[in-house]
Amino acid sequence: xxxxxxxxxxxxxxxxxxxxxxxxxxxxxxxxxxxxxxxxxxxxxxxxxxxxxxxxxxxxxxxxxxxxxxxxxxxxxxxxxxxxxxxxxxxxxxxxxxxxxxxxxxxxxxxxxxxxxxxxxxxxxxxxxxxxxxxxxxxxxxxxxxxxxxxxxxxxxxxxx
Amino acid sequence: xxxxxxxxxxxxxxxxxxxxxxxxxxxxxxxxxxxxxxxxxxxxxxxxxxxxxxxxxxxxxxxxxxxxxxxxxxxxxxxxxxxxxxxxxxxxxxxxxxxxxxxxxxxxxxxxxxxxxxxxxxxxxxxxxxxxxxxxxxxxxxxxxxxxxxxxxxxxxxxxxxxxxxxxxxxxxxxxxxxxxxxxxxxxxxx
Numbered sequence: 001x002x003x004x005x006x007x008x009x010x011x012x013x014x015x016x017x018x019x020x021x022x023x024x025x026x027x028x029x030x031x032x033x034x035x036x037x038x039x040x041x042x043x044x045x046x047x048x049x050x051x052x053x054x055x056x057x058x059x060x061x062x063x064x065x066x067x068x069x070x071x072x073x074x075x076x077x078x079x080x081x082x083x084x085x086x087x088x089x090x091x092x093x094x095x096x097x098x099x100x101x102x103x104x105x106x107x108x109x110x111x112x113x114x115x116x117x118x119x120x121x122x123x124x125x126x127x128x129x130x131x132x133x134x135x136x137x138x139x140x141x142x143x144x145x146x147x148x149x150x151x152x153x154x155x156x157x158x159x160x161x
Numbered sequence: 162x163x164x165x166x167x168x169x170x171x172x173x174x175x176x177x178x179x180x181x182x183x184x185x186x187x188x189x190x191x192x193x194x195x196x197x198x199x200x201x202x203x204x205x206x207x208x209x210x211x212x213x214x215x216x217x218x219x220x221x222x223x224x225x226x227x228x229x230x231x232x233x234x235x236x237x238x239x240x241x242x243x244x245x246x247x248x249x250x251x252x253x254x255x256x257x258x259x260x261x262x263x264x265x266x267x268x269x270x271x272x273x274x275x276x277x278x279x280x281x282x283x284x285x286x287x288x289x290x291x292x293x294x295x296x297x298x299x300x301x302x303x304x305x306x307x308x309x310x311x312x313x314x315x316x317x318x319x320x321x322x323x324x325x326x327x328x329x330x331x332x333x334x335x336x337x338x339x340x341x342x343x344x345x346x347x348x349x350x351x352x
Contacts, residue, residue, distance in 0.1 A: 038318070040312075040315065040318050040320045040323075041318075042312070042315035042316070042318065042320060043276065043277070043278075043283065043312045043315060043320040043323040043325070044255070044275070044276020044277070044278050044279065044283075045252070045276075045278070045285060045312070045320050045322070045323055047318065047320055047322075080287065080288075080290065080291075081287065081322075082251025082252055082285050082286070082287020082288070082322060083251055083252025083255070083278065083285035083287065083322070083323075084251075084252055084255075086251060086287050104291065108288075109288075109291060112291050127290065127291045129291055129292060129293045129294075130290075130291075130292070130293060130294050130297070131294075132290065132321075149317070149318035150317065150318065151316065151317030151318055
């Protein structure tokens with residue numbers, strides 16, 4: 001009986017979660033920085049990603065729809081690393097509920113995107129081309145100074161030495 | 162032996178030795194300029210021991226590399242191309258002066274002190290993390306064939322975009338780094 005209740009509550013919860021409007025999953029701020037950038041002491045390189053979510057509530061030019069709870073346009077600044085901070089990409093993200101896709105197509109990689117899930121506190125995602133998982137925590141006080149990498153791939157706790 | 166190393170010769174990496182034949186054939190001698198890199202700006206600063214070489218790497222024109230490392234990077238590019246991949250580098254040499262400039266500017270700093278980048282002995286492929294698994298493997302194989310090591314084996318944190326050659330594994334790199342900075346300074350003063 002107990003297991004049936006747990007199973008039933010799981011089903012109900014997933015239905016509710018799937019029908020929540022996008023704004024319930026996204027951070028409330030206009031600009032929110034998510035990052036797992038950290039300094040790799042073995043190589044001297046900066047590793048990780050930074051994604052800045054920009055809630056601008058613009059109209060979609062392609063669909064000509066006004067923004068609403070269901071049709072908000074969310075842009076991101078996507079910044080990988082290449083030893084140091086790499087040039088950021090600015091693009092329209094595709095978000096449904098807490099699922100997102102960030103198109104990163106280039107001539108060399110026409111199908112490349114970054115996909116995953118977003119909440120107000122964390123982004124968990126992968127490139128569409130492989131299975132390496134990234135976990136980016138919300139940065140409440142973002143700066144361009146970085147702590148060392150832990151073996152989990154996340155920054156150490158000591159902030160901005 | 163340069164004056165920089167008079168007091169601490171034991172920490173200085175020996176001058177490059179002649180290359181030995183491998184299953185891939187003879188690798189270029191360290192004193193030869195790289196063959197596949199853009200050669201318009203190639204110059205060396207021969208001061209005895211290790212030297213620096215100015216090269217135009219794909220994606221990083223105007224770079225400086227260690228003279229033993231440069232031919233290996235050249236071979237890396239060539240082997241990757243043979244596998245069907247044109248690689249581009251996002252980072253190569255980072256002298257201490259460059260690190261300091263980055264730190265002062267607030268553009269983003271890495272507190273590197275013993276990095277092989279500071280000795281012109283490491284390169285990064287910034288797009289690497291977005292490659293398919295098969296492309297990653299091809300590029301890792303190309304690096305290994307060229308005699309480079311991969312940062313993906315680093316612990317505690319792998320650095321998958323990082324490829325390097327370490328002539329003095331496990332030793333202090335201070336003199337190596339200082340020598341490279343001096344070599345680069347001399348090259349730049351000629352330009």
